Amino acid sequence: MVVASIDIQGGKVVQLKQGADLVLQRDNVQALACEFDKYGEIAVIDLDAAMGKGDNAALIRAVLPLGECRAGGGVRTVDDAARLVEWGAKKVIIGSTAFRAGGGFCVNHAFLEKVARRIGRERVVVAVDAREGEIVVDGWKTRTGLPLIETAHIVAPLAGELLFTSVENEGMMRGTDMDAVRLLKEAVKQEKDPATLLTVAGGVSAIEEIRAIAEAGADVQLGMALYTGKIALGEAFVESLNWKKCGGMIPVIIQEAKDGQVLMTGYADREAVRETFVRGNVCLHSRTRDALWMKGANSGQTLRLRRLRADCDRDALLAVAEASAGVCHTGAWSCFATEKGLRKESRRTPSASPYLNARAASLTPYVPGEQPRDKACIKLNTNENPYPPPPSVIEAARKAASETLRLYPDPACTELRGAVAARYGLQPENVFAGNGSDEVLAFAFAAFFESKTKSESPAHEEQPVLFPDVSYSFYPVYAALWDVSCETVPLRDDFTLDAAGYLRQNGGVIFPNPNAPTGLALGKTDVTRIIEYQHCIGKVVIVDEAYIDFAAPGLSAVDLVETYPNLLIVRTLSKSAALAGLRVGFALGNEALIDGLCRVRDSFNSYPVDRIAQAAALAAIGEAAYYDTLVRRIIQTRERVSAELAQSGWTVLPSSANFIFIKHKTLPGTTVFQRLRENGILVRHFDRPRIADYLRVTIGSDEETDRFLAIARAAKFP
Ligand code: PMP
DSSP: OEEEEEEEETTEEEEEETTTEEEEEESOHHHHHHHHTTTSOEEEEEHHHHTTSOOOHHHHHHHGGGSSEEEESSOOSHHHHHHHHHTTOSEEEEOGGGGEETTEESOOHHHHHHHHHHHOGGGEEEEEEEETTEEEETTTTEEEEEEHHHHHHHHGGGOSEEEEEETTTTTTTOOOOHHHHHHHHHHTOOSSSOOOEEEEESSOOOHHHHHHHHHTTOEEEESHHHHTTSSOHHHHHHHTSOTTTTTTOEEEEEEETTTOOEEEEEEEOHHHHHHHHHHSBOEEEETTTTEEEETTTTTOOOEEEEEEEEOTTSSSEEEEEEESSOOSTTSOSSSSOSSSSOOOOOOOOTTSOTTSOHHHHHOOOOOOOOOOSOTTSEEOSSOOOSSOOOHHHHHHHHHHSSGGGGSOOOTTOHHHHHHHHHHHTOOGGGEEEESHHHHHHHHHHHHHSOBTTTOOSGGGTTOOEEEESSSOTTHHHHHHHTTBOEEEEOOOTTSOOOGGGGSSSOSOEEEESSOTTTOOOOOHHHHHHHHHHHHHTTOOEEEEOTTGGGSOTTOOSGGGTTTOTTEEEEEESSSTTSOTTTOOEEEEEOHHHHHHHHHHHTTTOSOOSOHHHHHHHHHHHTOHHHHHHHHHHHHHHHHHHHHHHHHTTOEEOOOSSSEEEEEOSSSOHHHHHHHHHHTTEEOEEOOOTTTTTEEEEEOOOHHHHHHHHHHHHOSSOO
8 A cells, every 4th residue: 555645734734854854835735635545545644743843633633534544743642542533543653652651762562552442453553763773753853772673573563553764764765775674574473463564654766666665565655755746646556556466457346435335346457557547537457358448438437536445465456436327338337236326125114015115114213202192191201391381372373373374374484583583692594493393403414414325525425424322313213314324422431422422524413412311411612622623524513402491501502603604503492482282493503504404494395384383483482581480490390309319219310401311229211111101100211222221201390290209219119
């Protein structure tokens, strides 16, 4: 493999001679990363951080998601390393810190072991920078007295890869120290552990050297020779392959960039690989005609190259490309399947109608909390408000239930949006109203998160939308409905949300604050951190604030809407406003995001909020004082029930919502759920990993709460 260097200093890409003299400088970091990604991995180094003169963190964060990057420069702590991985680095390069311990110079076993435990040994690259056979650190200024080969031998089992820089040659382009390379290759051979890889940097200046390094079984990293045009990456790539082993003809697997479908296989010789890079379209060698085969030259069925990669022993290629049309000569989309897209194993449930299309049959719908017919039961299962909405709201709904119902409602909900905007200090253009916040969320998934089959730009390629592993269970349902790939980020052991888990390459982020069903709130600093990061990588973050009115004042991210064009806040009138039956929810965000929601709505149903709902919701917005009283009362009850349950030995998470998340001392969640039910109390139980022993209990009226408490506190649980 050929690794291209991107050394960053003062916000620019630079090349230094001997680690000191600036030779050249470029501004276009992102464009370089996208270009280099076609050929191999990219080494992104923060020279300022390495030299202890500030850092280029924001820029590094923006670059790492753009290619398969290894990052380094100034990695001093395990957290530094973990942060780079979170930002999208495939590997982390560790220099000076690997060789400093106990006030002197030696291999820092403890540190490297800790890093390996945190990010995985295979991600750890230890930089062995050597001058005349001696390891040097601190930007090559400090000699360590550590001999290169012996030290490499010791450090190899602690790393997935060593990066050898011959300092006297770096930036000089006067050739590689091949003897050192061979000795190092011997030194990194592992008997028990998986192989430690070796990459050679520093002074590589000729194609023949790349061939020799490849033959020695090492990868090569290019800096100065690349930027000065002395070596072209395409040419370096060709020479890094093991042509000898495959008799001059290397097999190529061609994979669709958008969905990972394998399209075809073929063979390439040196010429075909070169032409692939030159034309930007996959070229092969036709064995039938024994000639260069420029795929699509006649048929127009081209394969636009995204990236080319060699396999582990450099005798097979993977071409990731975008197919302009079906690729097979039979007219099929691929040589292995007639249809476009990855074939999913059918998840059709046995009872599903044979008339359902594949998408509908494969859905696993959300299961809402039960709405029992038995009026006598105490309903603490769907987070409804136990108190009624104010009389003015009921009156407004009554008035709207008039002969005007023959007319469609205002599709834009103009008056309602105006009132909501005024309430939050925003403009009506910053507000969207929908049929419950569930609908707003569904529209948001459709508008802002890329569907697997639709992604066109490299930035969207297979990047999953992130949300907590324990969260609102409608999110994965929307993701499946719109074919959005998603990934869950584990909450910490105490169920708090770990903001750092979201600071990595992704296709968007959504989380409730406070979270459901845990009720735990994420602090404003962490919320802002996530929004800021998403802003940096150009992705949307949705903060679902369904329960925010029950949390501490000042937690809402609504004041960040004007600062962050990528922030969408979703609110509902179902909880604090006691209007779950009305079905009204909002989104607050930048005008362009709101416009995105309108596009989806108007492709689906132009009138989701009916006349009665608009009128009653408008009245509700004007009743802030009434609702403040209701919310205060619910919070008081919540604190009381939480304290009493905790005293009786239940685990109670500290809630910022209108429900609590609790666990009995000994009994499994299903048993407690059943027993409460037998006693006429309906709560919510999620039979899901990590939370199967927990119950979510809505805060009811004081009377309802007392009945619930009486049963829950009973010395011997009935
Ligand atoms: N978000 C979260 C986190 C929720 O718990 C709920 C209620 N199930 C909603 C959104 C949806 O609320 P609604 O559709 O009633 O506005």
